Amino acid sequence: MRRSLYIIAGATLLLASASDARVGVARDGSTQERAVINDKPVATHWQWEYSYLDKHFPGHKPLDHRFAADAATRRVWSVFTFMWHGRNMNFWFDITQPFREYAGSTREFREFAKPPPTSQ
Numbered sequence: 001m002r003r004s005l006y007i008i009a010g011a012t013l014l015l016a017s018a019s020d021a022r023v024g025v026a027r028d029g030s031t032q033e034r035a036v037i038n039d040k041p042v043a044t045h046w047q048w049e050y051s052y053l054d055k056h057f058p059g060h061k062p063l064d065h066r067f068a069a070d071a072a073t074r075r076v077w078s079v080f081t082f083m084w085h086g087r088n089m090n091f092w093f094d095i096t097q098p099f100r101e102y103a104g105s106t107r108e109f110r111e112f113a114k115p116p117p118t119s120q
Contacts, residue, residue: 079091
């Protein structure tokens with residue numbers, strides 16, 4: 001019985017990690033490719049980001065916040081720059097999902113927000 005549970009748990013973890021196109025990528029926010037996925041609703045996604053930073057980087061001093069986008073992949077990031085323990089740090093959140101939710105309700109962004117075409 002216990003062995004079956006371990007097998008089921010392992011298979012679940014494998015399937016969950018396989019859903020990311022970049023399997024094995026640690027989501028630590030240190031780079032664009034390693035951005036922490038923020039899939040919260042538009043109304044609360046920014047609050048979640050600030051809470052995440054407060055929890056993982058207590059006492060950080062905000063310096064800058066910007067957005068980055070890649071038209072080819074139609075991905076969008078929220079990038080924070082802050083001081084923490086005397087180091088200047090950048091932290092990346094992938095906000096593609098909440099951006100698409102917002103863009104879908106805003107005519108001028110609809111074209112950008114469409115998922116990228118799939119190659120056949």
